[in-house]
Amino acid sequence: MTDETRPSQSTGETQTPIPDAEARRAARRASQQRRRRNSVFQYIAILFMAAFVLLLYTFMMERRQSQQQIDDLKQSASAYQTLQGFISENTQLKQQVQDLKRTRESLESQLKEAVSAQQTASEDLAASEKTTEALSWFWELNDAYVRGRFNQCRELITAMEEVGVAQFLPEENITGTEHLSPAARYEEIRNRVIK
Numbered sequence: 001m002t003d004e005t006r007p008s009q010s011t012g013e014t015q016t017p018i019p020d021a022e023a024r025r026a027a028r029r030a031s032q033q034r035r036r037r038n039s040v041f042q043y044i045a046i047l048f049m050a051a052f053v054l055l056l057y058t059f060m061m062e063r064r065q066s067q068q069q070i071d072d073l074k075q076s077a078s079a080y081q082t083l084q085g086f087i088s089e090n091t092q093l094k095q096q097v098q099d100l101k102r103t104r105e106s107l108e109s110q111l112k113e114a115v116s117a118q119q120t121a122s123e124d125l126a127a128s129e130k131t132t133e134a135l136s137w138f139w140e141l142n143d144a145y146v147r148g149r150f151n152q153c154r155e156l157i158t159a160m161e162e163v164g165v166a167q168f169l170p171e172e173n174i175t176g177t178e179h180l181s182p183a184a185r186y187e188e189i190r191n192r193v194i195k
Helices: 020-146 150-163 182-193
Strands: none
Touching: 020 150, 020 182, 150 182
16 A cells, blocks of 8 residues: 555544655755755856956956056157147247347348448548648648748659649648638649649
8 A cells, every 4th residue: 555545543544645745746846946046046146256257357457458548648648748848949949040040130230330330431541541641741842832942842742643642632621711721722832833
Protein backbone atom coordinates (compact mmCIF):
# COMPACT_ATOMS: atom_id res chain seq x y z
CA MET A 1 0.00 0.00 0.00
CA THR A 2 1.09 3.43 -0.60
CA ASP A 3 1.39 6.18 1.94
CA GLU A 4 -1.64 7.87 0.63
CA THR A 5 -4.04 4.95 1.27
CA ARG A 6 -2.50 3.81 4.51
CA PRO A 7 -5.03 3.90 7.41
CA SER A 8 -4.22 5.76 10.50
CA GLN A 9 -3.18 3.38 13.32
CA SER A 10 -4.36 5.38 16.23
CA THR A 11 -7.91 5.91 15.15
CA GLY A 12 -8.40 2.93 13.06
CA GLU A 13 -10.06 4.96 10.40
CA THR A 14 -8.83 5.34 6.93
CA GLN A 15 -7.82 8.86 6.06
CA THR A 16 -7.79 10.50 2.83
CA PRO A 17 -4.45 10.31 1.26
CA ILE A 18 -2.00 13.06 2.41
CA PRO A 19 -0.44 14.87 -0.30
CA ASP A 20 3.09 14.27 0.89
CA ALA A 21 4.40 13.78 -2.56
CA GLU A 22 2.74 16.90 -3.73
CA ALA A 23 4.03 18.78 -0.74
CA ARG A 24 7.49 17.51 -1.44
CA ARG A 25 7.14 18.41 -5.03
CA ALA A 26 5.79 21.81 -4.07
CA ALA A 27 8.64 22.21 -1.60
CA ARG A 28 11.11 21.17 -4.26
CA ARG A 29 9.56 23.60 -6.69
CA ALA A 30 9.62 26.37 -4.11
CA SER A 31 13.23 25.53 -3.32
CA GLN A 32 14.11 25.57 -7.01
CA GLN A 33 12.26 28.82 -7.46
CA ARG A 34 14.13 30.32 -4.50
CA ARG A 35 17.40 29.09 -5.97
CA ARG A 36 16.44 30.51 -9.35
CA ARG A 37 15.34 33.75 -7.73
CA ASN A 38 18.60 33.91 -5.80
CA SER A 39 20.62 33.16 -8.90
CA VAL A 40 18.61 35.79 -10.84
CA PHE A 41 19.25 38.27 -8.03
CA GLN A 42 22.93 37.35 -8.06
CA TYR A 43 23.00 37.69 -11.84
CA ILE A 44 21.24 41.09 -11.62
CA ALA A 45 23.62 42.15 -8.84
CA ILE A 46 26.58 41.12 -10.98
CA LEU A 47 25.11 43.03 -13.94
CA PHE A 48 24.56 46.09 -11.76
CA MET A 49 28.12 45.82 -10.43
CA ALA A 50 29.47 45.46 -13.98
CA ALA A 51 27.35 48.39 -15.14
CA PHE A 52 28.54 50.44 -12.15
CA VAL A 53 32.17 49.57 -12.91
CA LEU A 54 31.64 50.50 -16.57
CA LEU A 55 29.93 53.76 -15.59
CA LEU A 56 32.77 54.54 -13.17
CA TYR A 57 35.35 53.73 -15.85
CA THR A 58 33.45 55.89 -18.40
CA PHE A 59 33.22 58.70 -15.85
CA MET A 60 36.96 58.55 -15.17
CA MET A 61 37.71 58.52 -18.91
CA GLU A 62 35.37 61.45 -19.52
CA ARG A 63 36.90 63.32 -16.62
CA ARG A 64 40.42 62.71 -17.92
CA GLN A 65 39.34 63.77 -21.41
CA SER A 66 37.61 66.88 -20.01
CA GLN A 67 40.72 67.72 -18.00
CA GLN A 68 42.84 67.32 -21.13
CA GLN A 69 40.46 69.57 -23.06
CA ILE A 70 40.60 72.13 -20.24
CA ASP A 71 44.40 71.99 -20.33
CA ASP A 72 44.33 72.39 -24.11
CA LEU A 73 41.97 75.37 -23.76
CA LYS A 74 44.25 76.90 -21.12
CA GLN A 75 47.22 76.45 -23.44
CA SER A 76 45.21 77.93 -26.31
CA ALA A 77 44.21 80.87 -24.11
CA SER A 78 47.81 81.32 -23.04
CA ALA A 79 48.96 81.13 -26.66
CA TYR A 80 46.23 83.61 -27.61
CA GLN A 81 47.34 86.01 -24.88
CA THR A 82 50.94 85.63 -25.99
CA LEU A 83 49.88 86.26 -29.58
CA GLN A 84 47.88 89.31 -28.49
CA GLY A 85 50.98 90.54 -26.65
CA PHE A 86 53.08 90.05 -29.78
CA ILE A 87 50.49 91.83 -31.92
CA SER A 88 50.32 94.72 -29.44
CA GLU A 89 54.11 94.92 -29.28
CA ASN A 90 54.29 94.75 -33.08
CA THR A 91 51.78 97.62 -33.34
CA GLN A 92 53.80 99.68 -30.88
CA LEU A 93 57.01 98.95 -32.78
CA LYS A 94 55.35 99.96 -36.06
CA GLN A 95 54.23 103.20 -34.41
CA GLN A 96 57.76 103.78 -33.11
CA VAL A 97 59.15 103.12 -36.61
CA GLN A 98 56.70 105.68 -38.04
CA ASP A 99 57.68 108.19 -35.34
CA LEU A 100 61.37 107.56 -36.00
CA LYS A 101 60.84 108.00 -39.75
CA ARG A 102 59.08 111.32 -39.12
CA THR A 103 61.87 112.35 -36.75
CA ARG A 104 64.50 111.31 -39.31
CA GLU A 105 62.74 113.26 -42.06
CA SER A 106 62.48 116.29 -39.78
CA LEU A 107 66.17 116.01 -38.86
CA GLU A 108 67.15 115.58 -42.53
CA SER A 109 65.11 118.69 -43.36
CA GLN A 110 66.78 120.59 -40.52
CA LEU A 111 70.16 119.34 -41.70
CA LYS A 112 69.47 120.54 -45.25
CA GLU A 113 68.39 123.92 -43.87
CA ALA A 114 71.48 124.06 -41.66
CA VAL A 115 73.75 123.13 -44.57
CA SER A 116 72.04 125.74 -46.73
CA ALA A 117 72.33 128.32 -43.93
CA GLN A 118 75.98 127.38 -43.42
CA GLN A 119 76.63 127.70 -47.14
CA THR A 120 74.91 131.07 -47.20
CA ALA A 121 76.84 132.13 -44.11
CA SER A 122 80.09 130.93 -45.69
CA GLU A 123 79.28 132.87 -48.85
CA ASP A 124 78.36 135.95 -46.77
CA LEU A 125 81.55 135.56 -44.75
CA ALA A 126 83.63 135.23 -47.91
CA ALA A 127 81.88 138.29 -49.38
CA SER A 128 82.44 140.16 -46.11
CA GLU A 129 86.10 139.22 -46.16
CA LYS A 130 86.38 140.39 -49.79
CA THR A 131 84.51 143.58 -48.88
CA THR A 132 86.84 144.12 -45.92
CA GLU A 133 89.87 143.56 -48.13
CA ALA A 134 88.42 145.86 -50.81
CA LEU A 135 87.74 148.59 -48.21
CA SER A 136 91.28 148.22 -46.89
CA TRP A 137 92.61 148.82 -50.39
CA PHE A 138 90.05 151.64 -50.89
CA TRP A 139 91.06 153.54 -47.73
CA GLU A 140 94.69 153.32 -48.76
CA LEU A 141 93.74 154.59 -52.26
CA ASN A 142 91.59 157.39 -50.81
CA ASP A 143 94.37 158.40 -48.42
CA ALA A 144 96.89 158.50 -51.31
CA TYR A 145 94.46 160.56 -53.42
CA VAL A 146 93.79 163.06 -50.60
CA ARG A 147 97.56 163.47 -50.13
CA GLY A 148 98.02 163.99 -53.84
CA ARG A 149 100.09 160.88 -54.51
CA PHE A 150 98.63 160.11 -57.91
CA ASN A 151 101.35 157.64 -58.96
CA GLN A 152 100.63 155.60 -55.84
CA CYS A 153 96.91 155.89 -56.67
CA ARG A 154 97.51 154.46 -60.19
CA GLU A 155 99.52 151.55 -58.72
CA LEU A 156 96.80 150.81 -56.15
CA ILE A 157 94.04 150.94 -58.79
CA THR A 158 96.00 148.58 -61.07
CA ALA A 159 96.68 146.20 -58.19
CA MET A 160 93.00 146.29 -57.11
CA GLU A 161 91.83 145.42 -60.61
CA GLU A 162 94.39 142.62 -60.93
CA VAL A 163 93.34 141.11 -57.59
CA GLY A 164 89.66 141.72 -58.43
CA VAL A 165 88.62 143.40 -55.18
CA ALA A 166 87.21 146.59 -56.71
CA GLN A 167 83.93 144.88 -57.48
CA PHE A 168 83.40 144.09 -53.76
CA LEU A 169 83.29 147.75 -52.70
CA PRO A 170 79.89 148.65 -51.13
CA GLU A 171 77.65 150.56 -53.51
CA GLU A 172 75.62 152.32 -50.83
CA ASN A 173 76.62 154.76 -48.16
CA ILE A 174 75.73 153.29 -44.76
CA THR A 175 77.08 156.21 -42.73
CA GLY A 176 73.92 158.27 -43.13
CA THR A 177 75.87 161.25 -44.51
CA GLU A 178 75.71 162.74 -47.98
CA HIS A 179 79.12 161.38 -48.96
CA LEU A 180 79.58 159.04 -51.91
CA SER A 181 79.54 155.30 -51.40
CA PRO A 182 82.97 153.58 -51.47
CA ALA A 183 82.24 152.16 -54.97
CA ALA A 184 81.20 155.60 -56.30
CA ARG A 185 84.23 157.30 -54.67
CA TYR A 186 86.53 154.62 -56.19
CA GLU A 187 85.10 155.34 -59.67
CA GLU A 188 85.50 159.09 -59.11
CA ILE A 189 89.18 158.69 -58.07
CA ARG A 190 89.86 156.24 -60.93
CA ASN A 191 88.35 158.62 -63.51
CA ARG A 192 90.48 161.49 -62.23
CA VAL A 193 93.72 159.57 -61.91
CA ILE A 194 93.60 157.28 -64.97
CA LYS A 195 92.95 159.12 -68.26
